[in-house]
Amino acid sequence: MYDVEYRPVGSLSKSTVFEFVVPGSEHYTDLAASYLYVQLKIDTDSAEKIIPTNNYAASIFEQLDVYLGNVNITPGNSLYHYQTFIDDVFFKHKSAIDACQIINAEDKRVEQVKKTFDFVLPIHAPMFQQEKFLIDNVPISLRLKCAPASFGLTCNKPITKLLFEFQKISLFIRRVKLYSPVQMSITKNLEKTPVKYYFQRNEVKSFHLPTGFAANSVDNVYNGQLPMKIIIGFVTDKSFNADLASDAFTFSHKKLQSAAVVVNGIKIPSSPYKPDFAGKLFMREYYNVFRSMNQDHGLPKIRLDYADYENKYPFLVFDLTDDGTLASDSGTLSLIKRGNVRIDIQFSTALDEGMHMILFGIYDSILQIDAARNIVTDY
Incomplete structure (x- = not known):
């Protein structure tokens, strides 16, 4: 079992769309253990107090498309941030690692976003939320589109300049190396019947x-x-x-x-x-x-x-x-x-x-x- 880090295709500078291409592997993939890691700075010329919403990490991206091979298994719309937020409200136990998604007290959130900050965001897509391993030799592609920079932020006064400045964004994919006889047995069974998720x-x-x-x-x-x-x-x-x-x-x-x-x-x-x-x-x-x-x-x-x-x-x-x-x-x-x-x-x-x-x-x-x-x- 090991993690592989993938960076988005193209430059981070002033980009609002990020695409990750994960090639097929001879090993299986634990999608449920995969996640996004982001380092981000909010670029503004205002000295006003900016308050990020609770679970601010959920507000960053407004659209997600997931492809297995050439098949779009998670067609995107512009409501991914609401999907992520409601999903967390209804299906995520409270825990200490909530801080990884900027789920904490308001004063802590305010201080956190004054400088470059980082967060971890699980992938809120069906195949990434089930427990079975993805079989070998299936390529994966993810396409993420950013929400407006003001989404998820509040301020008492208007702000003329408010931009995202991504310092780093990585997709960590968990690979799992099966015992050879087990993997050969699964491959043999695939000739008879497809794997079902x-x-x-x-x-x-x-x-x-x-x-x-x-x-x-x-x-x-x-x-x-x-x-x-x-x-x-x-x-x-x-x-x-x-x-x-x-x-x-x-x-x-x-x-x-x-x-x-x-x-x-x-x-x-x-x-x-x-x-x-x-x-x-x-x-x-x-x-x-x-x-x-x-x-x-x-x-x-x-x-x-x-x-x-x-x-x-x-x-x-x-x-x-x-x-x-x-x-x-x-x-x-x-x-x-x-x-x-x-x-x-x-x-x-x-x-x-x-x-x-x-x-x-x-x-x-x-x-x-x-x-x-x-x-x-x-x-």
Whole structure:
């Protein structure tokens, strides 16, 4: 077992897109143990206090594409930073190494970004979040696009100059050398049947909610294969568009009064969520964040304190499964469901500013690789 460091193709100077090319190897690859290491300086001419958001590492990149061979197994969109952040909130235990992603107290974050700083960021892509080794002789390519420099930063006053200056960016890939008879046996079996990778795939979308409306019905949110779970959060236009006056990862409820998902005409939950944020009555919604993710017993991964629910992370979770489980929890796949999803939401008053509804859909998926290294996905 050993790590190999790869640098991006091309120069770091003033670049906003980084591409890594990892050639195929005779050894297997532990994708779950691979990660990005970044040294970064925020270049500004302002003396104003700049505050990075909690989990600032998640805000740096807005798009990720992952290729195995010539197949794009993780098509990118411009919401990778929200995917990374929500993924960490729901599926990452609190630990001492949170500091590696700049998850710590505000004063420490402020001091850290005054000079060149570094961080480690796991790859938030399906194949990098499952435990099986990638077989030999499969090349990998990653393409990362930076978010605007102001995304994830807040300041009380406007700043004219604000740029990223990357000092170093490396992709560390963990290689694993198998015992020769074991690898030969796997290679022989590949001639008969392809290797199968089962994983949880997360897909993020956003829908704009205009000002002046208290009720919204968003049609065709999903059309075709349905996700197993849906996580919903709302951010203001300012947060979404990297305004320095607003924290990109602070979600807002805007006095949400009612919310339900309608799947093929069936309302989920059958009794819609009806929080009363003005009256501090939202325990059902908070409890169902954990219950709908099957984390209401034992030690949950969800990093969501009740004290932060109202003003920072008022997420809603909807469970579309028959038994409440995901493949990553139970080790078994559920039958794929197809149909149409509509989301009905009601606020107590008309929106006084534009909002973006962020949807985090969770799917059970499978990827297959045969002896000729042909790659097939079910999505």
